Amino acid sequence: MLDIATAYNKYGFLGNEFLTWIWYLVETDQDITALSGSENPVTLEIGNSISLENNLGDKSKEKISIKGDQAGLEEGTTALKKGAWVTDMNLICRIGEEEYKFSIKGESFNITGLKTPTIDTSSSEDEIEGLIIEKTFLIMKVIKVIDTLFLKFIEKRISDDWNTSDLKDIRAWIQS
Amino acid sequence: MGLISSTHSISRYYVDGNFFDGAAEGIRQGLIENAIPEIENEYDEISAGWTPLETPYNPDFESASFIFGTYFAFSLRIDKKSIPAKLVQKHMAIETEKKKKESGRPFISKNEKAEIKEMVIDILMHKTPFIPNIYDVLWDYDNRNLILFSTQNAANELFETLFFKSFDHKPIRIFPYTLIEKSGNFASDKKDRVTALAPLNMKGVQ
Numbered sequence: 001m002l003d004i005a006t007a008y009n010k011y012g013f014l015g016n017e018f019l020t021w022i023w024y025l026v027e028t029d030q031d032i033t034a035l036s037g038s039e040n041p042v043t044l045e046i047g048n049s050i051s052l053e054n055n056l057g058d059k060s061k062e063k064i065s066i067k068g069d070q071a072g073l074e075e076g077t078t079a080l081k082k083g084a085w086v087t088d089m090n091l092i093c094r095i096g097e098e099e100y101k102f103s104i105k106g107e108s109f110n111i112t113g114l115k116t117p118t119i120d121t122s123s124s125e126d127e128i129e130g131l132i133i134e135k136t137f138l139i140m141k142v143i144k145v146i147d148t149l150f151l152k153f154i155e156k157r158i159s160d161d162w163n164t165s166d167l168k169d170i171r172a173w174i175q176s
Numbered sequence: 177m178g179l180i181s182s183t184h185s186i187s188r189y190y191v192d193g194n195f196f197d198g199a200a201e202g203i204r205q206g207l208i209e210n211a212i213p214e215i216e217n218e219y220d221e222i223s224a225g226w227t228p229l230e231t232p233y234n235p236d237f238e239s240a241s242f243i244f245g246t247y248f249a250f251s252l253r254i255d256k257k258s259i260p261a262k263l264v265q266k267h268m269a270i271e272t273e274k275k276k277k278e279s280g281r282p283f284i285s286k287n288e289k290a291e292i293k294e295m296v297i298d299i300l301m302h303k304t305p306f307i308p309n310i311y312d313v314l315w316d317y318d319n320r321n322l323i324l325f326s327t328q329n330a331a332n333e334l335f336e337t338l339f340f341k342s343f344d345h346k347p348i349r350i351f352p353y354t355l356i357e358k359s360g361n362f363a364s365d366k367k368d369r370v371t372a373l374a375p376l377n378m379k380g381v382q
Contacts, residue, residue, distance in 0.1 A: 001357050002371070004348065011353040013375040018352065020378065083379045108351050110327040114184040128180075128230060132244040135179055136314060139186070139323065150352070151361050158369040167376065174378055 012107030016053070018153045019086035019106045023050070023076075024170050035152050036145045040096035047090030047101055050076055054084035063087075080174045093142055100142045109146075114139070178312035178325050179229065179249060187332055189322040189347035190358045191315065199317050203248050204237060206342035211235040212253045218302050223255040224334055226342070232310045248315040252324075252335050255306035259297065267296040311335065320358075322347060 002010070025032055026044050033042045048069045054062040064079045066072075076086075088105040090113070102114040116138040119131065156166050178184075195202025212225030212235045227233070228240030229249045242250045271292045275284050284292070311326040313335070324335050332349075339347050348354055356362060356370055 002353070004354070007353040007357075008349070008351055011370075011373075012351070014356075014370075014373070015352040017376055017378075081379060083377065085378075106352075108187070108327075108349075109355065110185070110187050112185040112327055114186060115182065116184075118182075129241075129244045131180060132229075132247070132249055132314075136245075136247055136316075139184065139314075140316070143188070147355060147359070150355060151359055154356055154362075154370060157373065158366060167378075170378060 008107070013085070014154070014157075015106030015109060015150075016085040016087050017106075017157070018150050019089050019104065020080070021153050021170065022091070022149070023086055023089070024173050028169075028173055032149070036148045037152075038095060038145060038148075041094075042145055043094045045092040045094075046073065047092050047103070049088075049090040049103065050086060051088045052076055052079045052084040053087045054079060054082055077174070093145060095141060095145065098138070098141075100138075102142070104146065109150075111143075114142070116142070178251070178310065179314060184325055185327045186323050186325055187327050188350040189324065190350055190354060191317075191320050191322050191345050191347050193345040195343075199248070200243060203242065203315070203317075203343065207237045207242060207250055210338060210342040211237060212255065216255070216306055219298070221257050221301060223306065224338060225253060226338070227251045227253045227310070229312060232308075246316070246318055248317055250313055252311045252313055252326075252331070252338065253308055254311070254331060254334060255308045257301055257304045257306055259300045259304055263300060264293070264296055267300065268293060271296055321350075 001007075022044060023046065024030075025035070026046055032044050033040075036042045048071070049065070049067040050073065051063065051065045053064075056062055062079070062082075062084065064075055064084065066076055086106065088103055090101070090103045093100045093102075098117040100114065100116055103112045104110070105112075116135065119134050119138070156162055207226045210225050212227055213223060214235060216223060225235065226237070227235040227250065228237060228242060229244075229251050231240050232251050232253055234240070235253070237250075242248055272284060272289070275288060275292060276282065309331070311324060311331050313325070314323040316322065324332060326332060326335070336347055336349075339345070348358070350358070353370075356367065362370070
């Protein structure tokens, strides 16, 4: 295994590519349930923020951030056309009846602002164990969806037909 | 932003290794030995250690539980003093004037200035209270996963150092590369293909 710091810097792009792929899945109505291998229906929706970054080749970077509940993503798609990547995004993930909202950063997979379905936190101290287990179950559930989708993306990314199928479709979506 | 909050900020770790005397006992020992000190050293700038999840201001692991179902959960408490730069500046100016009067000189030397600054910071540090910050830790020992409820670099770095010191297990941050390495989904030939990857050109034109 590579040195951790080296690996973080060298392969951070895989996380950004993954988030860009997620956006593609959402916009082109792909079957996320099947990709995530979930028993329950899984849907993803772009939430209230998305950030993109474009390397301009001379060590400078162009950064685009779109925020707001009703914000249009046109500037984001324009940035994609210019070669930008999604670096972090806010997602709404529905697993069966449950809704999760969170922001995820591509290079670190850090998750911020994660809201899980509500659980009753007014329980007595005796029930704290139940609360922790329930909360953990919910957090682990959404993490599992993210991890499974990421590993599915990597499987596709290293497959022989990546260039002729998935990449071709993503490029067509970007240019559409 | 902890485990029982309505919103969470999380970073994830992979933790490999076993405890000689069983996980519960090994973790209990590590927590007790590295619990945050109850008595604050008033001259310290920072104090950090483990506390029970339910009683973060009473770091007593003899009475508090850290086992919840199949998980181990506890908190990292970081008590830190922060002296505003403007306060240092103000006291520096006051003390500098005093020194000038005492010496009868219209100026003070570089060394005297450094001594005054050290003294001012010492006094202010002594007077400033610790501000506690609490970050919950959830360790799914059986699946070798751990969640730290923080995405702040300073807290994460302190956590990694204290965790290794306490349990002799090195926590490995989960990010795209390590997730592939540790997932068990990829054989070595596939991992080699991953390490050979370079960033894509998505737009399709050079």
